[in-house]
Amino acid sequence: MSTLVGRDKTALLVIDVQNDVAAGAYNLPSVLTNINIAIEKARAACVPIVWVQHNDDEMPVDTDGWQIVSELKPAAGEPIVRKTFKSSFEATNLEELLAGLNVSHLVITGMQTNNCIRHTTHSALERGYDVTLVNDAHSTTGYEWGGHEVTAKEVVDEANDNFGGYELPGRGSRTVAAVSLSF
16 A cells, blocks of 8 residues: 555564663563564564664764664664664665665564654655554653653553554554564
8 A cells, every 4th residue: 555656565673672772661571572573573574674773972873772682683684774863764774775675564663662663653654655563562661741750651552542543645554463463
């Protein structure tokens, strides 16, 4: 259903599952297990996996906090996109990489549901991709806003609720649990 003409492949994105980003994330052990399930399924189906790593002044490249968590391992040849903005598309080579792989459908996992996951999923839809958010393979931390606490569970639940079945002309989104994911 994507609007990207001549592209019919799927890719798995693993976004910002880095030491400093994942620290204190809601339900982290389960989320990492589910990301690994998605990775194993993608590799078994020969679906490309693209890793995304954020860096900024608080998390510079090559520091311990910038490293991908030890529970996840990029395989040789799996591309890693470095970014400095919340959207994995902004000021990166992600679009060119996906075009070269003929990708029109993204399966998304990773960290900071309310930041990089949200901005990347919406950017993907706006660029014409179909998107599947693996609903038990993303997480975040809680925060305070407007004088009240927002729990990480609320953020994850809200993203799953709002992203399931969201459509734009010619493309759409869905959510699925890692165990039900198929490529």
